[in-house]
Amino acid sequence: MSIHDRAKSFCSSLLENIVNPKSKNGPIVTLTYAQSLDGRISGHHGKQLALSCEESFVMTHRLRTLHDGILVGIGTLLNDNPRLTARLLGPGELESTISQPRPIILDSQLRFPLSSKVLLQSKTNGYKSPLIFTSYKHDSDKRKLLEQEGAVIVPIESNKNGQLSIPHVLSILCLPPFSISRLMVEGGAKIIKSFLKINMVDLLIVTIAPVFVGANGILAIDENSTNSQIEEEVNDDLPKLVNVKYEQFGRDIVLASYVLS
Ligand SMILES: NC(=O)C1=CN([C@@H]2O[C@H](COP(=O)(O)OP(=O)(O)OC[C@H]3O[C@@H](n4cnc5c(N)ncnc54)[C@H](O)[C@@H]3O)[C@@H](O)[C@H]2O)C=CC1
Ligand SMILES: Nc1nc(O)c(N)c(N[C@@H]2O[C@H](COP(=O)(O)O)[C@@H](O)[C@H]2O)n1
Numbered sequence: 001m002s003i004h005d006r007a008k009s010f011c012s013s014l015l016e017n018i019v020n021p022k023s024k025n026g027p028i029v030t031l032t033y034a035q036s037l038d039g040r041i042s043g044h045h046g047k048q049l050a051l052s053c054e055e056s057f058v059m060t061h062r063l064r065t066l067h068d069g070i071l072v073g074i075g076t077l078l079n080d081n082p083r084l085t086a087r088l089l090g091p092g093e094l095e096s097t098i099s100q101p102r103p104i105i106l107d108s109q110l111r112f113p114l115s116s117k118v119l120l121q122s123k124t125n126g127y128k129s130p131l132i133f134t135s136y137k138h139d140s141d142k143r144k145l146l147e148q149e150g151a152v153i154v155p156i157e158s159n160k161n162g163q164l165s166i167p168h169v170l171s172i173l174c175l176p177p178f179s180i181s182r183l184m185v186e187g188g189a190k191i192i193k194s195f196l197k198i199n200m201v202d203l204l205i206v207t208i209a210p211v212f213v214g215a216n217g218i219l220a221i222d223e224n225s226t227n228s229q230i231e232e233e234v235n236d237d238l239p240k241l242v243n244v245k246y247e248q249f250g251r252d253i254v255l256a257s258y259v260l261s
Contacts, residue, residue: 003055003249004090007062010247014256015066015182017243018202022261026170027183031195032063033220034207034252040217041189048080049217051209054088055250061088063205067101067184069131069173073191074107083117084186085127095126101184102128106169106191108162110138114149122150131178133169135162166198189218196221196239201259204241208253 001009021028034051035041043049052060064070064086076082084103087095103118112119112132122129129150134143135158143153156168173180185195195201206220241257248254 002090003058004062006247007055007059007249008090010059010254010256011063011066014203014205014245018258020261021202022200022259023167023170023174025174026167026200027068027174027180028202029170029183029185029195029200030063030067030203030205031185031192031201032060032205032207033187033192034060034209035220036209036211036213036217038212038214038217039219039221040213041187041192041220042079042218043213044216046075046079046188046218049213051211052207053209053250053252056207056209056252056254058088059247059249059254060207061086063184064101065089065098067182068099069102069104069178069180069183071104071106071169071183071185071191073188074105074109074111075190076186076188077105077107077116077118078111078113079188081117082186083121085121096124097126100127102178102180103130104169104173104180104183105130105132106164107132108135108138108158108164110134110142110146110153112146112151114145119146119149119151133164133172135164137162163194166194166200170200187220189220189222192220193222199239199259199261201239203256204239204259205254205256207249208255210251 070084118130240260244257
């Protein structure tokens, strides 16, 4: 079987077998990221690292084609300037003709740069404009500039530290005009922690790369960090995984699991 067919069958069957999605009024949530053997998702000072190998990137891009939206935090957008599109496709599939996911960014202070790739590419056919959730305390001039360039801005409530309410974000996403029924969450570290803490993840897919990054790298889940900013309905229990599956893509192991309520 080709790598594209294997990635397609792996990702599709995981999504098709989700029972009892967490959110009754929100999309199905897949949390996915790549980490090193010592649990790091990026290098010193957040330096972006290609941890995934070519084959596991194919799996991640396949997963992107199966979701309506990809959510990242503003930390990731500023650090990585990602495209968040599906590009590593199978024979006969074109970036411009497959349904590309909508980029969704949690950005409390509207720090989103006008030069970001997700905004620039949205002027090209087939790429959806970025949807930015922000707090009511955003800069209205910046908002106008972003909207002129095609970004969609949705202000919602935030806690005293400026953190946006994830349940509220999810409830907006599943309704028209967005109609996101499958949401892929890619990170970074603060977003991963927020989604796990409030138990809003249905499917967890972690690519484990056989490399060590070292103590200066950013941990995927740093239980020692004081994340007093997360004031959602915090569930102190660690997530419990069921039906854990492992699949090798190239040199990487991909762990996939459903997360219990
Ligand atoms: N290896 C991988 O798969 C991935 C690695 N990364 C890495 O992660 C790093 C960025 O992570 P972080 O700095 O932690 O930034 P982040 O991407 O998690 O964004 C966090 C920011 O989002 C905003 N936010 C709004 N509401 C929030 C909420 N409810 N919970 C959490 N944040 C909320 C806040 O401004 C917060 O500072 C980069 O180094 C990037 O390269 C990012 C994605 C995937
Ligand atoms: N699956 C995966 N493996 C890695 O090694 C990574 N560094 C990431 N990072 C995520 O992908 C985004 C970049 O996406 P584009 O290639 O620009 O579309 C990056 O911002 C992280 O969210 N993922």
